[in-house]
Amino acid sequence: MDIGFIGLGQMGVGMAANLVKAGHHVSVFNRTPAKAAPLVAMGARAAASVAEACRGDIVITMLADDAAVEEVTLGPNGLLARLGAGGVHLSMSTIAPATARRLAERHRAQGSHYLASPVFGKPEVAAAGRLWICVSGSDASARARVLPVQQALGQKVYDFSDDPGAANVVKLAGNFLLGAAVEAMAEAFTLAQKNGIDRTQVYELFSTTLFDCFVYRDYGKLVASEKYEPIGARPALIRKDYGLILAAARDALVPMPLAELIHYRLTATVAKGREDVDWAGFAREVSEAAGL
Amino acid sequence: MDIGFIGLGQMGVGMAANLVKAGHHVSVFNRTPAKAAPLVAMGARAAASVAEACRGDIVITMLADDAAVEEVTLGPNGLLARLGAGGVHLSMSTIAPATARRLAERHRAQGSHYLASPVFGKPEVAAAGRLWICVSGSDASARARVLPVQQALGQKVYDFSDDPGAANVVKLAGNFLLGAAVEAMAEAFTLAQKNGIDRTQVYELFSTTLFDCFVYRDYGKLVASEKYEPIGARPALIRKDYGLILAAARDALVPMPLAELIHYRLTATVAKGREDVDWAGFAREVSEAAGL
Numbered sequence: 001m002d003i004g005f006i007g008l009g010q011m012g013v014g015m016a017a018n019l020v021k022a023g024h025h026v027s028v029f030n031r032t033p034a035k036a037a038p039l040v041a042m043g044a045r046a047a048a049s050v051a052e053a054c055r056g057d058i059v060i061t062m063l064a065d066d067a068a069v070e071e072v073t074l075g076p077n078g079l080l081a082r083l084g085a086g087g088v089h090l091s092m093s094t095i096a097p098a099t100a101r102r103l104a105e106r107h108r109a110q111g112s113h114y115l116a117s118p119v120f121g122k123p124e125v126a127a128a129g130r131l132w133i134c135v136s137g138s139d140a141s142a143r144a145r146v147l148p149v150q151q152a153l154g155q156k157v158y159d160f161s162d163d164p165g166a167a168n169v170v171k172l173a174g175n176f177l178l179g180a181a182v183e184a185m186a187e188a189f190t191l192a193q194k195n196g197i198d199r200t201q202v203y204e205l206f207s208t209t210l211f212d213c214f215v216y217r218d219y220g221k222l223v224a225s226e227k228y229e230p231i232g233a234r235p236a237l238i239r240k241d242y243g244l245i246l247a248a249a250r251d252a253l254v255p256m257p258l259a260e261l262i263h264y265r266l267t268a269t270v271a272k273g274r275e276d277v278d279w280a281g282f283a284r285e286v287s288e289a290a291g292l
Numbered sequence: 293m294d295i296g297f298i299g300l301g302q303m304g305v306g307m308a309a310n311l312v313k314a315g316h317h318v319s320v321f322n323r324t325p326a327k328a329a330p331l332v333a334m335g336a337r338a339a340a341s342v343a344e345a346c347r348g349d350i351v352i353t354m355l356a357d358d359a360a361v362e363e364v365t366l367g368p369n370g371l372l373a374r375l376g377a378g379g380v381h382l383s384m385s386t387i388a389p390a391t392a393r394r395l396a397e398r399h400r401a402q403g404s405h406y407l408a409s410p411v412f413g414k415p416e417v418a419a420a421g422r423l424w425i426c427v428s429g430s431d432a433s434a435r436a437r438v439l440p441v442q443q444a445l446g447q448k449v450y451d452f453s454d455d456p457g458a459a460n461v462v463k464l465a466g467n468f469l470l471g472a473a474v475e476a477m478a479e480a481f482t483l484a485q486k487n488g489i490d491r492t493q494v495y496e497l498f499s500t501t502l503f504d505c506f507v508y509r510d511y512g513k514l515v516a517s518e519k520y521e522p523i524g525a526r527p528a529l530i531r532k533d534y535g536l537i538l539a540a541a542r543d544a545l546v547p548m549p550l551a552e553l554i555h556y557r558l559t560a561t562v563a564k565g566r567e568d569v570d571w572a573g574f575a576r577e578v579s580e581a582a583g584l
Contacts, residue, residue, distance in 0.1 A: 097487065120502060132501050158497050160489060169487040170494055173480040177498060180479075184472030187548045188465040191537075194544035195389065195461040197452060202462055205450050206469060209424045210412060213505035245483075252486035254582040256479045257553055290546040 001025070002056025003149060004047065006072055007093070008035040010233075011119070012062035014127030015092075015153050020044050022152035029053040050075070054082035058149060060090045065240055066099045073103055085111035088138075090146050092117045094175070096244045097165030098251060104137055104164035113138040115146060116164050118171035119154065122232040126153075133157045134171055137164035172245045175238065179262040179282075181215050185223045186283035190290050199224045219280050226287065228277035238279035239266035293317070294348025295441060296339065298364055299385070300327040302525075303411070304354035306419030307384075307445050312336050314444035321345040342367070346374035350441060351381055357532055358387045365395055377403035380430075382438050384409045386467070388536045389457030390543060396429055396456035405430040407438060408456050410463035411446065414524040418445070425449045426463055429456035464537045467530065471554040471574075473507050477515045478575035482582050491516045511572050520573035530571035531558035 001024050005016040008030035019026045020042045028036045029047040036046045047053035050072050059079055063069050069091060073079045079089050089107060091100065091114060104114035114137055121131040131154035135143055143159060150157045160166040188206075189199040203224035207216045222228050242263040249256045265282035274281060293316050297308040300322035311318045312334045320328045321339040328338045339345035342364050351371055355361050361383060365371045371381050381399060383392065383406060396406035406429055413423040423446035427435055431454060442449045452458035480498075481491040495516035499508045514520050534555040541548045557574035566573060 132497075134497075156501075158493075160493070163488060166487060166489050169484055169489060170497065173484055173494060174498060174502065176483075177476050177480050177503065180472060180476030181503075183550055184469050184476075187472075187546070187550055188469050191468075191541055191544060191546050191548065192461055192465055194546050195457060195540070196455060197458050197461060201450075201452070202465060205424075205426075205462065206466060209448075210466065210507050211469065211473075211505050213503050213508065215502050216505065248487070249483055252483060252582075254479070254483050254486050255578075256483065258475055258479055258550065261549055261553075286547075290544075 001058060001149065003027070004029070004053030004056055004059035005062070006030075006050060006053055006059065007062040007068070008039070009062065009064065010123040011126045013039065014123060015060075015062060015131075016044065017042060017127070018129045018152050019149065024149070024152065025056065027053045027055065049077065050079065051077040051082045054079055054087075058088045058090055058146060059083060060092055060149070063093045064237065065093070066095045069093050069095055070099065070103070074106065080106055080110055080112070083110075083112045087112045088142060088146060089114045090117050090149065091115065092119055094118050094171055094241055094244070095168060097168040097172070097248050100137070100168045101163075101165045113142040114164055115142060116167040117146070117150065118167055120171070120174055121154075129153060130155045134160060134167035136160035136167035137162065169248060172241065172248055175241045176245050176256075176259050176262070178215055178219065179238070179242070180258055182219050182223060182280045182283055183258070183262055183265065183286070185216070185220050186286035189224055190286050190292065193292065194290060199226075222278060222280045223283045226284070228281035231278045233279050234275050235266055235269040235277070235279045235282060236275060239263065239270055242266055293350060293441065295319070296321070296345030296348055296351035297354070298322070298342060298345050298351065299354035299356075299360070300331070301354065301356065302415040303418045305331070306415060307352075307354060307423075308336065309334060309419070310421045310444050311441065316441070316444065317348065319345045319347065341369065342371065343369040343374045346371055346379075349379060350438060351375060351379070352441070353381065353383050353385060355385045356529065357385070358391045358536075361385050361387055362391065362395070366398065372398055372402055372404070375402075375404045379404045380434060380438060381406050382409050382441065383407065384411055386410050386463055386533055386536070387460060389460040389464070389540055392429070392460045393455075393457045405434040406456055407434060408459040409438070409442065410459055412463070412466055413446075421445060422447045426452060426459035428452035428459035429454065461540060464533065464540055467533045468537050468548075468551050468554070470507055470511065471530070471534070472550055474511050474515060474572045474575055475550070475554055475557065475578070477508070477512050478578035481516055482578050482584065485584065486582060491518075514570060514572045515575045518576070518579065520569035520575075523570045525571050526567050527558055527561040527569070527571045527574060528567060531555065531562055534558055
């Protein structure tokens with residue numbers, strides 16, 4: 001397929017590479033053009049503008065926030081202006097459900113399709129083509145058309161039907177569950193530590209028994225060792241997601257006190273200038289509050 | 293071995309049965325004697341009093357709370373009076389680390405051993421002999437002596453060294469992690485539901501991917517379906533544990549806002565008289581606060 005790919009950040013670069021490897025014709029665009037070079041070496045075409053990336057059937061956006069997605073979609077020579085009737089905007093960034101619903105409405109009015117399709121996985125998972133991918137929006141036939149593209153990027157696709165906001169709600173719910181596990185482990189391990197117990201021993205017990213799953217094994221290792229590396233995503237980026245979670249909760253009238261707590265932790269982490277760690281480093285707030 | 297077993301509640305009855313099956317000589321005592329009948333039918337001896345259960349080398353207590361353990365230990369004709377020098381009190385209830393440390397000190401003064409050995413697992417796990425067992429207290433040789441007994445009860449033993457409070461801290465940390473997962477899922481699934489998304493579909497996504505482990509699969513099913521059965525433990529019992537968690541956090545100067553939140557949920561659940569559900573039913577508080 002002819003695919004445009006906009007946004008070559010930590011996630012996007014590995015995802016675009018997997019599309020090239022799968023044999024798709026990929027036109028890549030990034031605000032900082034140098035990021036495109038390794039992809040061009042693999043066989044991708046460098047698009048000089050958003051408009052140039054919109055010549056095919058599908059355009060993927062993988063950008064940092066709502067404002068960036070809105071700009072490339074609604075701006076002059078953006079996706080809305082350039083994607084023809086029947087074209088598909090496969091929007092894979094983590095953005096607000098409300099933004100997704102608004103963009104979908106604009107696409108619908110134009111005769112093009114907006115599909116929300118956020119992903120779960122760190123940059124190395126994206127590079128390995130092993131993402132878990134959510135999708136919702138437009139109709140079942142539009143979602144069927146993008147399936148081969150998603151299959152080149154991930155190990156499984158989860159379909160949440162026609163509401164373009166639904167996949168983003170699920171993505172935000174997942175990022176919330178991740179942070180909740182980090183907060184829980186931070187409080188539990190700190191209680192153990194202040195009772196003279198090795199954090200790592202407690203981590204090993206739980207991550208091999210009741211909580212023997214990726215999040216507790218992987219993020220738990222960071223929280224147990226208090227070494228928040230490698231950096232999967234920085235605190236400011238995920239603080240943005242928690243802003244989206246709380247906005248979605250406010251819109252839907254859902255009190256989420258645990259999400260509020262994690263947002264507070266991330267805000268303190270960013271305020272202290274601690275952008276040199278993975279976002280799970282907000283667990284330091286728990287240790288510090290306990291005088292450690 | 294000659295083992296006394298005191299406390300034939302939902303957990304204790306299956307544990308005592310496994311000791312009988314493993315070929316140990318087991319004397320069982322329960323405040324309500326009728327609970328002993330099925331064990332006697334299997335070959336256990338019914339002890340008419342706590343003192344009668346203290347004739348062997350090891351006495352196990354599996355009781356509902358600190359007060360009950362203190363009573364059978366310190367009361368007239370209790371363990372302390374009846375266990376001879378070198379005897380072992382294997383204390384498997386979920387109690388405060390501070391209580392464990394105090395009882396251990398009394399045993400030490402008497403020449404007997406106190407081992408804290410709380411367990412993870414629901415009643416059916418106890419009955420299957422598949423518990424995860426923590427242990428700490430006294431010295432390594434006392435802990436080695438009880439290992440064959442623990443192996444008849446569980447699938448693995450985790451040794452947290454000589455501090456008699458340590459194993460209880462770890463147990464409380466685990467019960468806290470469990471409740472934290474319930475709170476997190478309750479907030480996440482409620483956010484999804486109020487966006488028109490099926491709770492069960494969200495549950496299935498996360499419990500087979502990022503959170504593919506016992507707690508999210510098992511407790512997650514209750515939270516997704518909002519059917520809080522079967523009852524593994526009632527809200528009032530686990531509210532007691534959260535009181536112990538907060539007391540341990542207070543003693544160690546560890547702010548635990550997430551533990552405070554769950555204690556609040558459990559208090560509301562008990563206050564509303566909702567003892568007819570598993571303790572994960574505190575998740576109803578989240579749905580109700582969202583107007584569901």
